[in-house]
Amino acid sequence: MSVLSPQPTDPDNRPPEQTLSFVNPLNRGRVVVVSAVGEADGSYGAAAALACVRADVDTATLLVDAGGRTPRPTLIASAAAQKLEERLAAHLPGHRVAARGQVCHLAVPAEVDGLEATAAAATVARDGLTVLHVPPRLLQPALASPNLRPSGVLLRANLREGRPLVGLVVRDLLDSGLAGAVLKRRLNWVSERRALFGVLPGGGSGGLPERLVRRLCGPPR
Numbered sequence: 001m002s003v004l005s006p007q008p009t010d011p012d013n014r015p016p017e018q019t020l021s022f023v024n025p026l027n028r029g030r031v032v033v034v035s036a037v038g039e040a041d042g043s044y045g046a047a048a049a050l051a052c053v054r055a056d057v058d059t060a061t062l063l064v065d066a067g068g069r070t071p072r073p074t075l076i077a078s079a080a081a082q083k084l085e086e087r088l089a090a091h092l093p094g095h096r097v098a099a100r101g102q103v104c105h106l107a108v109p110a111e112v113d114g115l116e117a118t119a120a121a122a123t124v125a126r127d128g129l130t131v132l133h134v135p136p137r138l139l140q141p142a143l144a145s146p147n148l149r150p151s152g153v154l155l156r157a158n159l160r161e162g163r164p165l166v167g168l169v170v171r172d173l174l175d176s177g178l179a180g181a182v183l184k185r186r187l188n189w190v191s192e193r194r195a196l197f198g199v200l201p202g203g204g205s206g207g208l209p210e211r212l213v214r215r216l217c218g219p220p221r
Contacts, residue, residue: 010149018031029126031118031150032216037157037166042186044068046156046208047133048103048195049187053202053213054129054220055102060084062125063103066134066142073096074197078102081198087124092117101198110135119147119216130216143176152179152216159184181212 001214034047044065051063060081065071073085076097085099090108095117097106106116106121115138122130132150143150151174157166159182166182173180187195191206200207202220 029128030132030152030217031122031130031132031148031195032152032154033139033142034051034131034151034156035135035136035142035155037136037155038161039170040156040158040161040186042183042192043156044133045187045195046154046183047191048198048211049200049208050154050213050216051103051129052101052200053132053208054197054217057102059128059221060099060102060104060125061129061131062088062106062121064106064108064121064130064132066108066114066118066132067136068107068133070096070107070139071100071105073098074100076101077085077198083090084125084128088121089221091124092121095121099198100196103198105198110138112141113147114138115148119145119149122148127198143178150178152214154181154183154212156183156186179216181215183208183212 007085032050034043034050036043048063050062056081057062057078059184060078081099081102081104084104085097088097088104095106095108097104108117118132132142142148153167157168170180170182188206191200
């Protein structure tokens, strides 16, 4: 996005020049990509839990599921999540969005067009965190997307089966300067269900470790 910004007036009182400057649409929010390594399950529940941790009454977070089911709104949703739902529906009329608890859910295709839609949605939701859940085959394209520009990656992995592969992926993340974390165990069923409804509180038993959350999202605002 480009905007016009006037330059300071010269001493000889010549009119200010108009120059184009680039404004990063994601400079007020983070984008974290969540995926699985190998056959590990529970990555979507982990993504939902991460979105819940940084949501609050005043700021809704955005959970995008690439290739996932069409989300349905819950009976109870925060005012912030409902407002974000309205803004996203206006900006992305071709995609289904739903407010669930304190989180706004968006489904996009599991392809490059879905990543572009996610980047546009993250711009709308830039006051809060955007969490993108992708299948393993879409992880590298998401990390390389020039418009998405993720700041961190959460991997759900079973180290007993996939330790060598996890090591290679984590090494690539470190080389690229991205914050990375590995979730070794799937969240329990109750925590996943609460997370998917957008009502899993941060720091509760069964949720994501606070150290992991801080590594990916920074300290709470």
